Amino acid sequence: xxxxxxxxxxxxxxxxxxxxxxxxxxxxxxxxxxxxxxxxxxxxxxxxxxxxxxxxxxxxxxxxxxxxxxxxxxxxxxxxxxxxxxxxxxxxxxxxxxxxxxxxxxxxxxxxxxxxxxxxxxxxxxxxxxxxxxxxxxxxxxxxxxxxxxxxxxxxxxxxxxxxxxxxxxxxxxxxxxxxxxxxxxxx
Numbered sequence: 001x002x003x004x005x006x007x008x009x010x011x012x013x014x015x016x017x018x019x020x021x022x023x024x025x026x027x028x029x030x031x032x033x034x035x036x037x038x039x040x041x042x043x044x045x046x047x048x049x050x051x052x053x054x055x056x057x058x059x060x061x062x063x064x065x066x067x068x069x070x071x072x073x074x075x076x077x078x079x080x081x082x083x084x085x086x087x088x089x090x091x092x093x094x095x096x097x098x099x100x101x102x103x104x105x106x107x108x109x110x111x112x113x114x115x116x117x118x119x120x121x122x123x124x125x126x127x128x129x130x131x132x133x134x135x136x137x138x139x140x141x142x143x144x145x146x147x148x149x150x151x152x153x154x155x156x157x158x159x160x161x162x163x164x165x166x167x168x169x170x171x172x173x174x175x176x177x178x179x180x181x182x183x184x185x186x187x188x
Contacts, residue, residue, distance in 0.1 A: 012037040015126075015152050019045060022148065028123035031146070033137060034130055035064045035076055042126070043071040050117045051076040054084065054109065055130045077116045084108050086131050106133045110140055119144040127151035135162025148187045 015038065019025065025045045032042055035051035042049045053061050053076060061078040068074055084105040113119075125146045127134050134151055135158075141149050151163075158164040 013041070015128075015150065016041060018150050022124060025124075029121055030124040030126060031117060031119070031122045031141075032126045032128070033134075034128040036060060038126075038128075039064060039068055039074070040071075043068060043074050046124070047073060049074045050122070052113055052116060052129070053078045054081060054086070056081050075117075077112070079112060081131060084112075103133075103136070105131075106136055109133070110137075119146055122146050123148065125149045128153070132160050133162055135165035138166050 019041070022028070025047075027047055029048040029050065030042055030046045032039060032049060032051045035053045039049065039051055049071070051064075051074065053064075055061060055078075057080060058078055061076070065076060085108065086105045119141070122141075123146075125141050125148070127137050127141075127149060128151065129137065134153075138149055138151060153161060154163060
């Protein structure tokens with residue numbers, strides 16, 4: 001299945017409406033996992049944007065960095081999947097119902113995150129990284145006291161992304177979104 005450019009743009013940015021519920025964005029710091037099409041919107045609305053990017057290679061990162069170089073409120077960090085030892089496939093995760101989740105790369109990833117940004121300075125986090133430990137990332141952010149978290153693709157493949165690992169009883173959870181892709185949000 002292929003998508004035209006307009007459909008792809010909508011898929012990448014269908015989370016924009018959730019920004020409407022965040023008050024005083026121009027006084028808040030946001031941590032974005034991944035960077036790209038939506039980063040410009042975050043830079044336009046938030047006081048400070050920290051983008052923590054991980055991908056197979058740096059092509060997307062370099063394009064985004066060039067496109068957004070004029071934003072003084074943007075700080076970005078990139079490491080490749082291979083740096084973290086991320087090498088599992090979607091098929092492997094899905095065929096095992098998520099049970100083959102390798103936590104080792106995530107530990108190194110979260111260590112790098114802690115070196116990149118002080119999480120006590122973060123008011124909002126947007127979880128949309130290119131690898132599939134998104135549920136674990138949400139749990140980690142809450143353990144560090146990040147007060148509001150939203151995530152892209154929340155209605156997609158819970159075993160793949162690890163959404164089923166989030167302890168929903170600990171947090172206030174709301175689901176918002178479209179048929180194509182849903183945004184989940186949590187607050188302390």
